[in-house]
Structure formats: C-alpha cells, structure tokens
Amino acid sequence: MLTESSESTLERLLLREEIEQFLYYEAELLDDRKFDDWINLIAEDIHYHMPIRRNVKFGTQERENTSSLSEISWFDEGKRTLAGRVRQINTGLHWCEEPFSRIRHIVSNVRILEVNGDEVRVNSSFFVWQNRLQDEVNLFVGRREDILRRDEDTQWKIAKRLILLDQNVLLAKVISTFF
Amino acid sequence: MTALVRSYGDRSLRSLVDLDRGLVSREIYVNEDIYKMELEQVYTRAWLFIGHESQVPNPGDFVVSRMGEEEVILVRDRKNELHVFLNTCRHRGMKVCRYDDGNTLVFTCPFHGWSYDTDGRLVGVPYYDAAYKGDMDKSEWGLPEVAQMCNYYGSVWATWDKGAPSFEDYLGPYADMARRVFQSTDGEDNGVELFNPVYKWRIPCNWKFPGFSFDGDRAHGAMTHRSINVAAIGPQGDANGGNRSPLLAPFPYTDYEMTVPELGHGGHNAIYDQPGVAPYKDTWFTEPGIDDYYREQREKKREKYKDKYIVGETAHIWPNVNIQPHRILIWHPHSAGVTESWRAYPIDRMAPQFVKDAQRRYMMRYGGPCGLTESDDMENWNYASAASTGTVAKRFPYNFMMGAGHAFKDEEGAPGMTLNYEVAEENQRSRLRRWLEFMEAGSWEDIYPVNPVSPSAGQAVKAERGTV
Amino acid sequence: MSTASDAEETKSEAIADSAVRSKKVIMITDLPEGSQVRLRNGQIAEVTANPRDGGWLFVKILESDADPSRVGTDDMAFCVDVIDVIK
Ligand code: FES
Numbered sequence: 001m002l003t004e005s006s007e008s009t010l011e012r013l014l015l016r017e018e019i020e021q022f023l024y025y026e027a028e029l030l031d032d033r034k035f036d037d038w039i040n041l042i043a044e045d046i047h048y049h050m051p052i053r054r055n056v057k058f059g060t061q062e063r064e065n066t067s068s069l070s071e072i073s074w075f076d077e078g079k080r081t082l083a084g085r086v087r088q089i090n091t092g093l094h095w096c097e098e099p100f101s102r103i104r105h106i107v108s109n110v111r112i113l114e115v116n117g118d119e120v121r122v123n124s125s126f127f128v129w130q131n132r133l134q135d136e137v138n139l140f141v142g143r144r145e146d147i148l149r150r151d152e153d154t155q156w157k158i159a160k161r162l163i164l165l166d167q168n169v170l171l172a173k174v175i176s177t178f179f
Numbered sequence: 180m181t182a183l184v185r186s187y188g189d190r191s192l193r194s195l196v197d198l199d200r201g202l203v204s205r206e207i208y209v210n211e212d213i214y215k216m217e218l219e220q221v222y223t224r225a226w227l228f229i230g231h232e233s234q235v236p237n238p239g240d241f242v243v244s245r246m247g248e249e250e251v252i253l254v255r256d257r258k259n260e261l262h263v264f265l266n267t268c269r270h271r272g273m274k275v276c277r278y279d280d281g282n283t284l285v286f287t288c289p290f291h292g293w294s295y296d297t298d299g300r301l302v303g304v305p306y307y308d309a310a311y312k313g314d315m316d317k318s319e320w321g322l323p324e325v326a327q328m329c330n331y332y333g334s335v336w337a338t339w340d341k342g343a344p345s346f347e348d349y350l351g352p353y354a355d356m357a358r359r360v361f362q363s364t365d366g367e368d369n370g371v372e373l374f375n376p377v378y379k380w381r382i383p384c385n386w387k388f389p390g391f392s393f394d395g396d397r398a399h400g401a402m403t404h405r406s407i408n409v410a411a412i413g414p415q416g417d418a419n420g421g422n423r424s425p426l427l428a429p430f431p432y433t434d435y436e437m438t439v440p441e442l443g444h445g446g447h448n449a450i451y452d453q454p455g456v457a458p459y460k461d462t463w464f465t466e467p468g469i470d471d472y473y474r475e476q477r478e479k480k481r482e483k484y485k486d487k488y489i490v491g492e493t494a495h496i497w498p499n500v501n502i503q504p505h506r507i508l509i510w511h512p513h514s515a516g517v518t519e520s521w522r523a524y525p526i527d528r529m530a531p532q533f534v535k536d537a538q539r540r541y542m543m544r545y546g547g548p549c550g551l552t553e554s555d556d557m558e559n560w561n562y563a564s565a566a567s568t569g570t571v572a573k574r575f576p577y578n579f580m581m582g583a584g585h586a587f588k589d590e591e592g593a594p595g596m597t598l599n600y601e602v603a604e605e606n607q608r609s610r611l612r613r614w615l616e617f618m619e620a621g622s623w624e625d626i627y628p629v630n631p632v633s634p635s636a637g638q639a640v641k642a643e644r645g646t647v
Numbered sequence: 648m649s650t651a652s653d654a655e656e657t658k659s660e661a662i663a664d665s666a667v668r669s670k671k672v673i674m675i676t677d678l679p680e681g682s683q684v685r686l687r688n689g690q691i692a693e694v695t696a697n698p699r700d701g702g703w704l705f706v707k708i709l710e711s712d713a714d715p716s717r718v719g720t721d722d723m724a725f726c727v728d729v730i731d732v733i734k
C-alpha cells in the first residue's frame with residue numbers, strides 16, 4: 001500500500017527518469033548530427049549562455065563567471081543565433097565542421113533542483129569528446145544549469161541553459177558543437 | 180643569426196623570403212629555431228598592444244596581459260600612473276599574480292612572500308632585517324618593467340626596448356588612423372572602453388598565419404566564409420541575403436590594400452574622393468533604437484570632419500595586432516605551432532546600455548572561437564600550418580604573388596602609403612619585409628629610421644580610382 | 648609510511664619553525680583596519696590596510712621600546728612576525 005509520501009517519492013523518481021531520458025535523447029541528437037531535430041527542442045525564448053570563467057581572488061567568486069548583462073561570454077544568445085548555427089552547419093561548407101567531427105556528449109550527475117508549474121530546474125554535468133580529422137582531440141567538461149519546460153510536441157523544451165565550461169583560456173581552436 | 184645561417188647551409192633568412200617574386204619558404208612558419216629568434220628579435224623590440232586604460236579605471240586595478248610568450252600585468256598604481264610589469268618574482272621567478280584581473284594593494288608572491296607595490300617597488304621581504312642584514316638593496320629588486328609604455332588615446336602599448344622609436348613614430352603614417360580607432364563613433368578622442376573580459380584561446384598554427392594574413396588576405400573571404408550568410412548574424416538580419424557586414428551609405432571611395440612597407444603596418448582602407456564622413460545608413464533592422472543612436476553619433480562626426488579628407492579606419496599594427504573601431508585582434512606567439520589568440524571589443528564609452536548590449540552580442544556571435552564567422556578561419560590556419568611541416572612540403576614555397584609588382588603610390592590620396600588593388604597580398608609582403616628586417620637587425624639603429632621602399636621600378640602606375 | 652625524504656622535509660620545517668620561533672599560526676587575512684597587533688620584535692602596531700594576501704599587513708608603529716624613533720612610522724608586517732592580536 002502506498003502512503004502519501006511514497007507516492008510523491010515515486011513521482012519524483014518518475015520525473016527524474018523522464019528528465020534524464022530527455023537529456024540523453026538530446027545528447028544523442030547532437031551526437032547523431034540531427035541538428036534540425038535538436039533545434040526543435042529549443043524554446044523560442046531560450047537564453048543560451050556560456051560565461052567565461054575567470055581566475056579571481058578568494059572572496060570574490062561572485063566575479064568568477066562573466067555576466068550576461070554587461071560582459072563577454074563564449075556564448076550568450078537566443079534561438080535566432082542558435083538556429084543560424086544549425087543552418088550554417090547544414091550548408092556542408094562550415095569548414096570547422098566539414099567533414100563532421102566525431103563528438104560524444106556524456107551527460108551525468110543529473111539533479112532536479114526545483115519543480116515550478118510546468119518548468120523544472122535541473123543541473124547536469126557533461127563530458128564532451130571531439131575527435132576531428134585524424135588526431136585532433138578537444139575535451140569539454142562542465143556543468144549545465146537548465147530550465148526545462150513541458151511541451152505538447154516534444155515533451156520538453158529547453159527554456160534556459162547556463163553552461164559552465166571548466167576552462168579559462170579556451171584550449172580548443174573553436175567550439176563547433178552545442179552543449 | 181650566424182648559428183641559424185649555418186644550420187641552414189647556405190640558406191640565409193633572406194633566401195627564404197623572396198618578396199620580389201612573392202615566394203616565401205614554409206620554413207619560417209614552422210621552424211623552431213626561427214620561432215625562438217622571433218621571440219628575441221621581434222617580441223622584445225616591437226611595440227606591442229597591452230590593453231586599454233578602461234580595463235583598470237581605479238588605483239590598484241590590474242589586468243594580466245601578454246607580450247610575446249610572456250605574461251605581463253597592466254596596473255594602475257596608487258598615484259594613478261599606469262605600469263606594465265613582467266609577471267615574475269625577482270626572487271625565484273614565481274608568478275606574483277595568478278588572477279586575471281582585480282584590485283590590489285600589493286602583489287605578494289605566494290612562494291616566499293616577497294611583496295611588490297603597484298608601482299613595482301619591492302616593499303616587503305620576509306626576514307629582511309634578520310637574514311639579509313642590510314646586504315640587499317630592495318630598490319634594485321622591483322618587478323621588471325617595460326622599457327617604454329605609451330597611453331595612445333586610451334590604448335596602452337609597450338616595448339622592452341629602450342632604443343625603440345616613440346610609439347607615434349613607430350606608427351608613422353598610421354598614427355592618425357590608429358588614433359581614430361580609439362575614438363567614439365562621434366569622432367571624440369579617448370571615446371571608447373573595452374568590454375570585459377578579453378577572449379583568449381589557442382589555435383594550432385604559427386602566429387604569422389593569422390598575424391600576417393588578417394586584414395591582408397581579402398581573397399580568403401569568398402571561400403572561407405562561404406557558409407556565413409545563411410546564418411544571417413549581422414545587424415540587418417535576413418535583409419540583403421543575410422550579409423554579415425553593416426550597410427554603407429553611398430559615398431565616393433575606393434578601397435585599397437594600403438600599407439607602409441617600411442614599417443610593416445597596413446590594412447584595407449578607403450580613399451574618399453571628397454572630404455568629410457559618409458552619412459549613416461540604417462543597418463540594425465534586428466534591434467530597434469540602435470540606428471537612431473549611431474545616426475546621431477555619425478551626424479556629430481560629420482560636422483566635426485566635414486572639411487577633412489579621411490583615409491581608412493582600420494590598421495594592422497606590426498607585428499601582431501589589428502585594430503578596428505569595434506574589435507581588436509591580437510595573435511600572441513605561444514610556441515612555433517600554437518598561437519594564443521585574443522580579442523578585445525571596444526564600445527563607445529558614453530553609449531546607452533541597450534546600444535552596448537546590442538553591439539556586445541553582435542561581436543560575440545561574429546568573432547572569437549565561438550563566433551560564426553571566425554570559426555572557419557581557425558580551421559584553415561590550423562591545417563595550413565599542419566600541412567606545411569613535412570620534409571617534402573617544405574620544398575614548396577608559399578605563393579605570395581598576388582599583386583606583386585603592381586603596388587603604387589598616391590601621395591595626394593594617401594600620403595606615405597603604398598597601395599594595391601583591394602584584393603592583393605601587398606600587406607602580407609609588407610609584414611614579411613619588416614619581419615626580415617627585424618630578424619636581421621642587431622638593434623633598433625639598424626631598422627629605424629626606416630629604409631625607404633619604393634614600388635618596383637617600372638611597375639608603379641597610379642590606378643584609376645573608381646567610385647563605389 | 649614515512650620515507651627518508653618525508654623525514655627530511657619534516658626536519659627542515661622544524662628548523663624553519665624554530666628559526667622564527669612560531670608558537671601559533673595567526674591568520675591575518677581577515678584582520679580589519681584599526682586592529683592592533685604585537686610583533687615579534689616587541690613593537691605594537693596598528694593595521695592601516697590589509698592586502699588580504701595572507702602574508703602582509705600595512706601597519707603604523709604605536710609602541711617601540713627598543714627604538715622609539717620608529718613610533719608613528721609606517722611599515723609592513725609579515726605574517727609570522729605577528730605574534731598576537733591585542734585588539
Ligand atoms: S619566488 Fe617569489 S618570494 Fe621567492
């Protein structure tokens with residue numbers, strides 16, 4: 001017999017399962033280069049933000065990640081620009097992804113922080129492997145802080161994504177994938 | 180120098196760079212010994228871009244920068260003076276600053292605790308009285324400071340060489356153009372500030388690939404950036420086929436590759452057929468209000484310069500920086516095969532926040548390692564470098580023939596400059612010419628005052644100036 | 648398991664410690680301006696600025712029995728020379 005609290009535990013587990021599956025599905029779309037399907041998971045009002053990570057003095061960590069309000073970030077854009085990136089890759093003439101790199105998005109440490117109506121705040125860690133041409137390798141490791149929104153069409157849409165890349169000077173010549 | 184000539188048999192540096200024929204050995208882009216010489220011959224002598232005073236507005240503010248391979252600190256001391264120091268402790272070499280930027284009273288070394296004031300003086304030495312017993316004069320052990328520093332209309336430049344000419348002389352005919360880059364869009368001096376922070380990323384290629392080709396290689400755009408217009412990232416969005424560049428009002432000018440071969444600077448610059456500044460053409464179809472701001476600014480600038488003939492607005496300052504009104508591109512040597520690329524973005528200091536925001540977002544999607552336009556440059560520089568290191572590959576020189584022998588002078592239109600058709604490789608040959616002079620020079624005395632270069636005899640013709 | 652080099656390290660640290668005769672570690676990073684400290688050489692000093700680097704304090708000398716001419720002068724105090732916080 002289910003008590004009230006085990007019912008909510010079950011709900012929580014089911015939600016986590018659903019969110020995890022969605023994040024894995026998203027990663028798979030990117031790894032399979034199904035960019036048109038991927039961009040369809042992006043909400044019209046998304047804020048897609050990858051700040052630069054500064055080396056700052058102890059006690060001033062609030063300055064560590066660059067602000068979207070006034071500073072320069074690696075990415076700080078909406079769907080319009082993201083869709084432009086997809087169109088650019090799909091020309092087959094975007095040389096830094098032509099031929100395609102082999103990219104694998106490993107997503108883990110998925111944690112639901114808050115459920116707010118039809119929106120869910122969820123953190124996850126990523127490990128992205130990129131192998132390009134013969135021997136070019138780039139690694140991108142970090143955390144994402146997402147807001148996912150329920151959607152009739154695609155189950156969930158990504159409404160907000162903060163990407164904390166664990167690098168200071170970017171060690172890759174370009175970032176040609178999505179996170 | 181001698182060692183290098185010996186190690187290449189009879190192939191001196193000069194034999195690797197044949198500018199008359201436009202043939203340049205790949206060796207100079209890949210060879211480790213040549214690279215090491217560059218660090219000494221070029222990077223300890225030339226004036227280098229450090230940053231901008233807006234990065235350090237208050238006493239005690241600092242930001243790390245770079246000269247060649249080495250890290251420096253740009254700092255405003257407590258008396259409000261700017262300094263550029265090498266980021267290394269005089270005791271045992273530890274970095275005295277491991278933060279990207281901040282505000283500090285002193286730079287204290289985390290190794291044994293030597294502490295330096297923001298003006299570079301060594302002020303704190305642990306066990307000073309008890310252990311050194313007066314043997315060491317602290318005033319001789321301050322942070323290493325550049326030999327010359329120049330605050331040029333807000334931009335900060337420095338050199339390690341006392342014998343270098345003043346920065347203004349170093350710029351020569353480009354002094355005026357460089358000054359304008361640091362004006363706000365209404366033509367006021369010291370009119371910009373930089374967005375923080377600076378992009379920094381590593382490209383697997385020799386620094387001369389981007390450093391010598393940027394703003395000297397108009398020919399690459401058509402092919403390298405074939406894919407960009409579909410993304411429609413420019414201020415005008417989808418209008419005009421998604422063209423990424425701002426629109427320009429009709430104003431009679433001709434674009435040239437323009438350079439001072441004696442100094443190595445150059446860019447793509449316009450000579451206008453009439454004095455004054457072109458009216459503003461609306462271009463920000465994607466964001467309301469931006470055009471109104473820029474149009475108003477332009478009108479002020481037009482008023483200021485209505486009787487003045489203006490030449491060009493961008494400049495590549497030899498050896499490794501390109502300055503433009505909205506972006507500064509720096510290519511630091513990192514190793515023979517790696518460049519650390521930096522981008523800084525100036526903006527009108529007095530612009531309203533929404534204009535700053537729009538310009539900032541445009542620059543982020545345009546350039547840098549995540550910018551849609553420039554990402555394709557990196558791929559080409561990377562693998563051009565990689566495919567040039569082979570024993571057989573190095574037997575085949577690079578072709579810098581485009582426009583060689585077709586340069587000309589137009590002292591009336593662009594005093595002191597050498598011109599060529601807008602798609603040429605004149606600027607790259609200029610940079611290589613100056614590179615050779617620096618590499619062979621024993622000191623600044625050998626390379627300044629400059630040796631005049633005239634366009635190849637017999638080929639110098641004044642081209643017909645058209646109207647665009 | 649301790650190794651020969653561990654032992655050596657420990658020994659040299661002990662020597663360094665005894666050389667400066669540290670008794671306790673005083674963390675000076677958060678000492679506010681206006682604090683008063685006792686220095687190893689017997690002086691009493693007031694903190695005029697704290698660079699918060701863990702190594703140094705900017706101080707003004709308040710008491711200096713051995714050399715009264717130092718009273719009122721500005722100086723810098725290194726962390727291990729700060730042996731007590733008196734205010
Ligand atoms: S290396 Fe800086 S104090 Fe020793």
Ligand SMILES: [Fe+2]
Pocket residue numbers: 399400403404552553556
């Ligand atoms: Fe380009």
